[in-house]
Amino acid sequence: xxxxxxxxxxxxxxxxxxxxxxxxxxxxxxxxxxxxxxxxxxxxxxxxxxxxxxxxxxxxxxxxxxxxxxxxxxxxxxxxxxxxxxxxxxxxxxxxxxxxxxxxxxx
Numbered sequence: 001x002x003x004x005x006x007x008x009x010x011x012x013x014x015x016x017x018x019x020x021x022x023x024x025x026x027x028x029x030x031x032x033x034x035x036x037x038x039x040x041x042x043x044x045x046x047x048x049x050x051x052x053x054x055x056x057x058x059x060x061x062x063x064x065x066x067x068x069x070x071x072x073x074x075x076x077x078x079x080x081x082x083x084x085x086x087x088x089x090x091x092x093x094x095x096x097x098x099x100x101x102x103x104x105x106x107x
Contacts, residue, residue: 001049003049003050003059006047006049007046007047007050007059007063009042010042010043010044010045010047010063011062011063011066013039013040013042013043014039014063014067014071015071015074016035016039017037017038018067018071019071019074020032020035020036020039022075024036047059047063058101061102062098064098065095065097065098066095066098069091069094072087072090072091073091
């Protein structure tokens with residue numbers, strides 16, 4: 001399977017799991033807690049498959065950067081957390097950092 005598709009699955013699963021963390025109420029609510037466990041399980045499994053063909057630095061930079069940006073957006077959309085120009089700039093800086101890491105050396 002294409003490593004970028006696996007990485008995308010990993011990122012989406014991680015964002016889902018991270019977004020569900022708030023709904024667990026400190027792991028007191030069963031369904032959101034199961035969502036967190038399921039999401040992280042899929043995320044790490046797909047990431048481990050990605051690492052069979054992609055350098056860990058590249059994969060992790062994309063995974064962490066895109067995951068962070070999407071989790072911030074999910075927080076604003078689903079939990080009505082504030083989203084202002086500074087947060088938007090931060091997301092662009094994270095994405096820019098991922099791009100620089102990927103262009104920073106041979107693969």
